Amino acid sequence: MATVTVHRPVVATPGRGGGRVTGTGTLLRFMLRRDRIRFPAWTLGLALLMGYFATALETFVESPADLEGLTAFSGSPAGALFGGPGFGFDDLTIERFLAGQYGLYVAIGAGLMGLLTVVRHTRAEERSGRAELIRASVVGRHAQLTAVLVLAATMAAVVAILIGGLMASRGYDLGGSLLFGASVGAVALVFAGVAAVTAQLSEYPRAASGTAGALLGAAFVLRGLGDMAAVQGSGASWLSWLSPVGWSQQTAPYVHDRWWPLVISLAVTVTAAAAGYALSARRDFGAGLVPPRPGPARAAAWLDGPLALAFRLHRASLIGWSVGLLAAGLAYGSFTQPLLDGFTDAPEDMVAIMGGAENLLDGYLGTMGLTMALAVGVYAVLAMQTLRAEESEGRAESVLATAVSRSAWIGSHLVVTAVGVPWLLLVAGAGMGVGAAVSTGDAGSFGGLLLGHVAHTPAVWLLLAAAALLYAVVPRMLPLIWVVLGYGLIVGYFAPILEIPTSAGWLSPFAHVGEHPLEDVSVVAVLVLTGLAAVTAQVARLVFRRDVVGRT
Amino acid sequence: MTTAIDIQHIDKHFGRTKALDGLDLQVETGTVHGFLGPNGAGKSTTIRILLGLLRADRGRVRLLGGDPWADAVRLHRRLAYVPGDVELWPNLTGGEAIDLFARLRGGTDPVRRDELCQRFDLDPRKKGRTYSKGNRQKVALIAALASDVDLLLLDEPTAGLDPLMEAVFQECIREACAAGRTVLLSSHVLAQVEVLADQISIIRQGRIVETGSLTELRHLTRTSVDAIVDSPAASLATLAGVHGLQDTNGHVRFEVDGDHLAVVIRRLGDLGVRGLTVRPPTLEQLLLRHYGDEPARHGAVA
Numbered sequence: 001m002a003t004v005t006v007h008r009p010v011v012a013t014p015g016r017g018g019g020r021v022t023g024t025g026t027l028l029r030f031m032l033r034r035d036r037i038r039f040p041a042w043t044l045g046l047a048l049l050m051g052y053f054a055t056a057l058e059t060f061v062e063s064p065a066d067l068e069g070l071t072a073f074s075g076s077p078a079g080a081l082f083g084g085p086g087f088g089f090d091d092l093t094i095e096r097f098l099a100g101q102y103g104l105y106v107a108i109g110a111g112l113m114g115l116l117t118v119v120r121h122t123r124a125e126e127r128s129g130r131a132e133l134i135r136a137s138v139v140g141r142h143a144q145l146t147a148v149l150v151l152a153a154t155m156a157a158v159v160a161i162l163i164g165g166l167m168a169s170r171g172y173d174l175g176g177s178l179l180f181g182a183s184v185g186a187v188a189l190v191f192a193g194v195a196a197v198t199a200q201l202s203e204y205p206r207a208a209s210g211t212a213g214a215l216l217g218a219a220f221v222l223r224g225l226g227d228m229a230a231v232q233g234s235g236a237s238w239l240s241w242l243s244p245v246g247w248s249q250q251t252a253p254y255v256h257d258r259w260w261p262l263v264i265s266l267a268v269t270v271t272a273a274a275a276g277y278a279l280s281a282r283r284d285f286g287a288g289l290v291p292p293r294p295g296p297a298r299a300a301a302w303l304d305g306p307l308a309l310a311f312r313l314h315r316a317s318l319i320g321w322s323v324g325l326l327a328a329g330l331a332y333g334s335f336t337q338p339l340l341d342g343f344t345d346a347p348e349d350m351v352a353i354m355g356g357a358e359n360l361l362d363g364y365l366g367t368m369g370l371t372m373a374l375a376v377g378v379y380a381v382l383a384m385q386t387l388r389a390e391e392s393e394g395r396a397e398s399v400l401a402t403a404v405s406r407s408a409w410i411g412s413h414l415v416v417t418a419v420g421v422p423w424l425l426l427v428a429g430a431g432m433g434v435g436a437a438v439s440t441g442d443a444g445s446f447g448g449l450l451l452g453h454v455a456h457t458p459a460v461w462l463l464l465a466a467a468a469l470l471y472a473v474v475p476r477m478l479p480l481i482w483v484v485l486g487y488g489l490i491v492g493y494f495a496p497i498l499e500i501p502t503s504a505g506w507l508s509p510f511a512h513v514g515e516h517p518l519e520d521v522s523v524v525a526v527l528v529l530t531g532l533a534a535v536t537a538q539v540a541r542l543v544f545r546r547d548v549v550g551r552t
Numbered sequence: 553m554t555t556a557i558d559i560q561h562i563d564k565h566f567g568r569t570k571a572l573d574g575l576d577l578q579v580e581t582g583t584v585h586g587f588l589g590p591n592g593a594g595k596s597t598t599i600r601i602l603l604g605l606l607r608a609d610r611g612r613v614r615l616l617g618g619d620p621w622a623d624a625v626r627l628h629r630r631l632a633y634v635p636g637d638v639e640l641w642p643n644l645t646g647g648e649a650i651d652l653f654a655r656l657r658g659g660t661d662p663v664r665r666d667e668l669c670q671r672f673d674l675d676p677r678k679k680g681r682t683y684s685k686g687n688r689q690k691v692a693l694i695a696a697l698a699s700d701v702d703l704l705l706l707d708e709p710t711a712g713l714d715p716l717m718e719a720v721f722q723e724c725i726r727e728a729c730a731a732g733r734t735v736l737l738s739s740h741v742l743a744q745v746e747v748l749a750d751q752i753s754i755i756r757q758g759r760i761v762e763t764g765s766l767t768e769l770r771h772l773t774r775t776s777v778d779a780i781v782d783s784p785a786a787s788l789a790t791l792a793g794v795h796g797l798q799d800t801n802g803h804v805r806f807e808v809d810g811d812h813l814a815v816v817i818r819r820l821g822d823l824g825v826r827g828l829t830v831r832p833p834t835l836e837q838l839l840l841r842h843y844g845d846e847p848a849r850h851g852a853v854a
Contacts, residue, residue: 203681204642294677295644299651309652313641394639398692401603401633401705402656405625 023139027147031121035151042113043155046106046184047162053102054170057094060499067092074101078339078364080227085240088255095172099180099253107187107248108220110159114152114192115212121148122196124205126286135285142277145196149273152192160185176254183248186265190244191216193269196276203288210320219243221331232341244268306404310412313390314383318420321379325372325428332368333435339364340440359518365436365449366515370492372428373456373510376421377485380464383417388475407545414468414537421464422457429453445517452516458529459509463488465536472544484509555614556581556703556734557602562611564597564758571597572608573758579736579751581702584729586749587738588839594758595738596636599707602736603633616703629658632696636708636738638688640680646691647676653695665698671720686712697724704728704735710744722748742836754838762838773833773841774807777816782824791816 032039061067074097075089083101122145125131131144164181168174191212198211226240227249240246250261283289302308340361387410390396399409432453433446467481488510491500505511512525557579564572572594579585589595600606602615604624613620618627640649647669654660669676672690683691689712696704710721718741725735725748739745745752752769754762762769774795779785785804789797793812798805808816820828 294675295648295679297645297647297676299644299648299655303648303652304655306656309656312644316643394635394637395641397600397605397635398633398639398653399656400605400624401628401635402653403625403628403658404656408625 020140020142021146023137023143024146024150027134027139027143028150031147031151035117038117039155039158042117043158043162046109046113046159047166049109050098050102050106050163050184051166053106054094054098054167056494057098057102058170061094067094067097070097070101075231076339077228077231077341080231081224081335081339083227084223084249085227085230085252087252093254095167095170095176095254098167099176100249103180103184103253104220104245104249106163107184107245108216110156110184110188111191111216111219111245112213113155113159114188114190115195115198115216116209117152117155118148118192118195119199119205119209119212121151123199123202123208127203127205132285141281145273145276145280149192149196153189156185156188156192159188173254176257179251179257179259180253182259182262183251183253186248186262187245189269190247190265190272193272193276194244196273197279200276200279200283201289203286214324216245217328219245222246223249224335228335228339306399306408306412307415309399310416313386314413314416314420317379317383317386318423321376321420321424322427325375325424326431328375329368329372329428329431329433330435332371333432333437334439336361336364336436337439337441361445362448362518363515365432365445366452366518367493368432369429369449369452369456370510370515372425372432372453373460374485374489374492376424376428376456377460377463377488377510379424380417380421380460381467381481381485383413383420384464384467384471384478384481387413388471388478391475405545407541410468410472410544411541414464414541417464418461418537421460422454425453425457425460426450448517451521455513455516455521455526456510458526458533459488459513461533462509462529462536465533465540468540469536469543472540554581555579556616557585557736558612558614559598559602560612562601562608562613564594564601564606564608571758572601574611575755575759577753577760577763579734581734582729582732583750584725584735584737584748586745586752587736587755588740588742588745588752589738589755590740590839593755595755596707597758598755599633599705599736599738602705603628630701631703631705632657632699632701633705634689634692634696634707634709636711637685638692640683640688640691642679642681644680645677646674646680646683646687649680649691650676650695650698653692654699657699657701659700660695660698661700665694668694668698668724671724672717684712686714686717689713690717693721693724697728702733704733706735707738708740709737710739710741718744742834742839746834769838770810770833773838774809775813775833776807776831777805777820778829778831779804779820779825780827781820782826783822785820785823788816788819788823791819 061070071089071092074083075086079101080086082104084104086100088096089100122131125134125144134144135141160178160181162181163184164178167177167180194215195208195212198215199205199208201211202208220243223240223243223246226237226243226246229235230237230240240250244265247261247264251258279289303312390399396409400406429450429452433443433449436445436449437443463481463484466484467478470481471478488508491505491508492510494500509529512522512529514520514522514525555578557577559575559577561574561576562572563570563574575594575598577587577598587595587598597606601608601613602620604620604622604627607621615627616630620627640646644652650665650669651660654665672694674687674690674694678687680688680691689709693709696706704725710718713721722744725737728735735748737745737748746766749766751765752763753760754769780803782802785797785799785802788794788804788806791812792815793809794816795807795809796805817830
């Protein structure tokens with residue numbers, strides 16, 4: 001176990017308790033100035049997402065029968081897993097469905113907003129060295145954390161008001177709308193508090209947001225298990241009460257309209273923030289609570305070329321993703337049996353609507369394959385962003401000043417990432433397979449699951465190659481690749497509900513391979529996507545070779 | 553003598569900014585060539601063109617007999633580069649980075665590497681992110697100096713090093729020179745260039761304004777004379793090449809152009825000198841003479 005050294009700052013306590021938060025106001029104004037785009041983008045973005053769900057649903061639901069059709073899925077354990085406990089779904093209204101099914105995703109978005117905002121203005125600033133200049137001026141030790149917590153709370157409040165107002169403006173019950181908005185804001189608040197703690201633990205902003213993000217993921221899974229149990233009427237429904245996302249969902253807007261679960265959220269936020277303050281006072285500026293250890297004095301023998309270097313730079317992220325996807329695969333795989341139970345207990349005609357019990361299993365496993373492919377797509381895009389950082393932070397120049405050509409440099413990173421893609425899909429598929437086998441007591445679906453996952457490789461490759469091309473042509477535009485990924489997600493999940501035409505769905509690279517085991521793997525699609533990816537990557541290399549280093 | 557670097561009349565634009573404007577530079581094999589200029593004069597741009605990281609808009613560049621843009625990889629096996637601002641991978645140790653750079657370049661002498669680590673007092677087991685600027689600089693310097701290459705391209709390599717390390721650096725450059733290596737040393741640490749360089753080129757606003765050995769350049773400058781004399785010294789002011797004469801109760805201060813020095817000193821002797829300090833021009837003065845008059849026009853891109 002790593003020893004935790006505690007450095008007590010040798011500073012006299014300023015008189016009358018003043019001084020620790022000196023400068024908070026100035027810092028807050030500075031943060032608002034820095035986030036003048038980010039603040040409205042997050043808050044408006046979340047509100048618009050909710051507005052989009054509401055508009056789409058109202059367009060889709062034309063008769064009470066349509067509403068009943070929705071209940072069939074959403075009232076099931078699967079619906080509970082990906083939506084919520086389904087309060088009032090026996091007497092469904094549009095607003096109940098919006099809050100009960102889609103509210104979860106807006107709340108997760110709000111959680112991300114909260115934790116990313118806090119890490120951005122605390123640990124990331126310390127890491128970059130900018131905070132040192134700030135702390136050297138007349139600024140109290142706790143001013144930065146205080147300012148960012150106020151900022152995050154403001155963002156949460158704005159999200160709450162925007163969403164509450166939006167829902168009320170559509171004619172839904174005012175009290176329920178405000179409560180729903182507040183429940184979304186509460187998740188942002190809790191995870192801002194969580195990030196205030198994780199930002200103290202490690203020296204690196206990515207570890208801080210990664211830890212907080214993992215906790216957000218755990219909150220999602222916990223309430224998923226709890227809500228499934230609640231819908232089935234048996235099992236550990238109390239698990240939902242361990243999750244900050246669960247507290248927000250337990251307010252049951254438009255049904256019970258109870259505010260008191262948000263008191264838990266608030267209490268946890270305050271406790272976490274207090275822990276953040278306490279921890280920050282126990283560590284040195286710029287340091288984590290876990291001290292760094294010396295590394296090897298010499299490079300390993302294999303570290304001898306651009307490919308080895310690219311692997312070395314991506315290794316930590318590959319390990320992290322492998323562990324994360326394996327865990328996610330196991331968790332989602334273990335949901336398989338409860339899902340099936342939920343449907344066998346259901347009336348026969350309802351099972352028929354979902355395509356029969358046999359197809360339901362395949363459908364679930366196939367959808368999970370797509371989910372994992374999208375997650376691995378995130379990995380691929382992040383890997384390309386590492387490349388951009390290598391260039392903008394000046395390390396690429398040092399490498400290119402040695403006997404490494406430009407096309408070898410970009411090529412080595414592409415190869416490492418491209419090999420990582422099927423590997424991660426394999427790991428996720430194996431996790432799912434083991435989880436499903438343990439859950440159902442039948443390992444028959446294992447092979448199909450592996451194939452269903454790995455078959456998405458060419459789609460992710462094409463995404464990766466497109467990212468490389470964007471990067472080679474205009475590095476600044478690399479973030480645009482998220483649009484492709486987001487589009488793939490919307491088409492993959494919501495195409496049937498949102499009535500996206502097939503021709504438009506066709507544009508998504510993820511829409512062609514087929515969601516095995518529900519659908520057959522299209523060999524043509526695999527070959528065409530692989531070919532397209534190879535050509536695109538080659539073009540990216542050629543473009544990059546002609547360009548100069550130090551582009552912006 | 554052969555030429556390691558031969559740049560003829562190159563231009564380089566960044567958008568509308570003209571970074572290099574007809575720059576010429578010749579560096580002979582086996583010499584240390586000082587490359588002096590203020591920030592933004594175009595030193596780093598020139599070095600990046602020599603590395604093939606940038607391409608000149610116009611003109612001809614030959615490096616070790618090759619074209620730095622087209623033959624970049626082949627040429628990079630024969631040279632080592634130290635930037636003025638070294639960036640390392642945060643999660644690789646200094647030792648790993650040194651080995652990596654050397655291997656990417658095509659090999660290193662492990663004994664020499666360890667010896668250099670000791671001389672520069674670098675702990676190679678620390679992670680890149682924990683190094684101070686000076687220590688990051690040492691990592692790049694050790695990687696470059698441990699490599700068996702023909703040419704060292706050093707772009708303000710000792711920024712952030714303390715005087716002790718500066719001395720070690722100078723020692724290492726002398727050794728490299730003795731081993732027959734060519735060094736292009738860009739700097740604004742004038743004392744360093746004065747001590748090390750065989751030849752000096754001064755760059756200003758993208759062009760070379762002065763080039764030659766330090767002795768040759770001194771001809772172009774004024775020597776400062778500070779003397780205590782018995783007789784009135786006003787007559788000195790009438791001599792050719794004497795500037796800014798001040799005489800306060802027998803304490804005379806003036807500057808004299810290099811090529812008139814002999815005549816002036818002879819006359820000074822006749823005045824009954826009791827104390828005399830003659831200082832050669834420092835590179836500061838050289839630079840001041842070239843840039844001091846137009847401080848506002850230093851806006852070009854580095």
